[in-house]
Amino acid sequence: MKVFIAGLGLIGGSFALALRDHGLADEILGLELGEERAAEALRLGLADRIVSFEEGVRQADLTVLATPVDTIPLLAIKALNLVHDGQVVIDMGSTKGELCEVISMHKARGRFVAVHPMWGTEYSGPKAAQHGAFAHRTVVLCESESSDPDAVQRVEQIFRTLDTPIVYMAAEEHDLHTAYVSHISHITSFALANTVLEKEREDRHIFDLAGGGFESTVRLAKSASATWVPILLQNKYNVLDVLREHIHQLQLMRRMIERDDSEGLREMIDRANSIQRIID
Amino acid sequence: MKVFIAGLGLIGGSFALALRDHGLADEILGLELGEERAAEALRLGLADRIVSFEEGVRQADLTVLATPVDTIPLLAIKALNLVHDGQVVIDMGSTKGELCEVISMHKARGRFVAVHPMWGTEYSGPKAAQHGAFAHRTVVLCESESSDPDAVQRVEQIFRTLDTPIVYMAAEEHDLHTAYVSHISHITSFALANTVLEKEREDRHIFDLAGGGFESTVRLAKSASATWVPILLQNKYNVLDVLREHIHQLQLMRRMIERDDSEGLREMIDRANSIQRIID
Numbered sequence: 001m002k003v004f005i006a007g008l009g010l011i012g013g014s015f016a017l018a019l020r021d022h023g024l025a026d027e028i029l030g031l032e033l034g035e036e037r038a039a040e041a042l043r044l045g046l047a048d049r050i051v052s053f054e055e056g057v058r059q060a061d062l063t064v065l066a067t068p069v070d071t072i073p074l075l076a077i078k079a080l081n082l083v084h085d086g087q088v089v090i091d092m093g094s095t096k097g098e099l100c101e102v103i104s105m106h107k108a109r110g111r112f113v114a115v116h117p118m119w120g121t122e123y124s125g126p127k128a129a130q131h132g133a134f135a136h137r138t139v140v141l142c143e144s145e146s147s148d149p150d151a152v153q154r155v156e157q158i159f160r161t162l163d164t165p166i167v168y169m170a171a172e173e174h175d176l177h178t179a180y181v182s183h184i185s186h187i188t189s190f191a192l193a194n195t196v197l198e199k200e201r202e203d204r205h206i207f208d209l210a211g212g213g214f215e216s217t218v219r220l221a222k223s224a225s226a227t228w229v230p231i232l233l234q235n236k237y238n239v240l241d242v243l244r245e246h247i248h249q250l251q252l253m254r255r256m257i258e259r260d261d262s263e264g265l266r267e268m269i270d271r272a273n274s275i276q277r278i279i280d
Numbered sequence: 281m282k283v284f285i286a287g288l289g290l291i292g293g294s295f296a297l298a299l300r301d302h303g304l305a306d307e308i309l310g311l312e313l314g315e316e317r318a319a320e321a322l323r324l325g326l327a328d329r330i331v332s333f334e335e336g337v338r339q340a341d342l343t344v345l346a347t348p349v350d351t352i353p354l355l356a357i358k359a360l361n362l363v364h365d366g367q368v369v370i371d372m373g374s375t376k377g378e379l380c381e382v383i384s385m386h387k388a389r390g391r392f393v394a395v396h397p398m399w400g401t402e403y404s405g406p407k408a409a410q411h412g413a414f415a416h417r418t419v420v421l422c423e424s425e426s427s428d429p430d431a432v433q434r435v436e437q438i439f440r441t442l443d444t445p446i447v448y449m450a451a452e453e454h455d456l457h458t459a460y461v462s463h464i465s466h467i468t469s470f471a472l473a474n475t476v477l478e479k480e481r482e483d484r485h486i487f488d489l490a491g492g493g494f495e496s497t498v499r500l501a502k503s504a505s506a507t508w509v510p511i512l513l514q515n516k517y518n519v520l521d522v523l524r525e526h527i528h529q530l531q532l533m534r535r536m537i538e539r540d541d542s543e544g545l546r547e548m549i550d551r552a553n554s555i556q557r558i559i560d
Binding site: 193241260276279 | 398399400401402417418420445447457458460461462464465466467468469470471472473474475476477478479480488489490491492493494495496497498499500501502503504505508509510512513516519520521522523524525526527529530531533534537538540542545546548549550551552553554555556558559
């Protein structure tokens, strides 16, 4: 299979490595804007050669869009304008509503499969690419009933080979749930980092005292704005909804602390403890 | 050295293991309320025998208070009422202001050293105890100028042996900084867990979609209320101050998302990124 990957950063680059590691790609064509990043991607073996978008889509059996989510809808249209029936186009973006709406009436809609592998790290760019990235994480296929059965099957085959369980969802459903389990985590982490940087002017003390708990809650605050600003804005209404609830929960805890309401705090913390049935 | 540890949970139990692993304790006496937990602590080798508080303090060269922070000030007074000059009493609590105030005028104040090792996990009880817990983490000694030099030296010797760097702080300074780098992380994690549990009624989707980022931000939400309610209330004014700033930061981000202010969001996220100079 000849694969074209637009965007050889964390996700696109890790997908390239996974395809190679499982012998799924005979040749990988890549697109990476910026000479330095393109050279780095080649050096790291994330692609065999760098091509233009049109060249890549025309030649590849599988085109993969792994660029920031605000660029994906238009690239999807441009790719679908070029493909014929043997070819498949997928994206790997974290939001799906706008994408699925934009491509919905395209004559070649069937050749597109909307894909979101639930994996990532706080790092970005070609050097962030990792081997074994998607194994045992879930991948979501959105609106797969609008894709041609052979295109869906080809995608399913790939992720089965990568040991990635597949779930199926409508685009709105996907965007709602990712707001709860992914996007809000990033917002709280960014806000927590800024809180500490704002209040704690003496760096020395953070260095000395910041333990493992602090590190794990602010880890995501290292994530790139180029990735996350488009995600937060594309999923605006869901993100605002969950953010309002989160601020409300913090205000509840604040009021309990103000009133020395140990019983109320105990209940809130005990309730929060039940998250372990989900993440253990 | 004969050691008495009151509270053989996560911290006290891990300290017992560290002392044993480094050959620092000839015998460990322990106190753990609740028969089941006491039996578990003995089974796990966290103590050689369970004794009463008075018996433990009287016999031990070093008494360690590793109970919830709301119980430490009174236990400290009770221990100091019993000790003579060859003996040392330390605590391992996460707040220091009230403790240091309460013991300040005690005739035997010099025998007490206020200690906070900056290590922990989200688990609790004797089975949460770990080998190697304190190595390469910082330990804070508070108001050590109020302790007898020989008592401070004995504590310094122990933590040097455990490979734990030592920093020195006033109690108020300690409580201020731990609010920023530890206590607020727990609050956001509890609130985030409750946000998701509140909004995401269909557990199946959280199970499917929750990735590594979500796990790391809500990990601390598994922490026990018995530990954390007393910490949040004992450090009330610092915690409220940082919590107000955190809610403010979240409201800023909310307003930017509402207004599609991508430039403002980019700046906030880029600023948050600088946390990596602290946690890397």
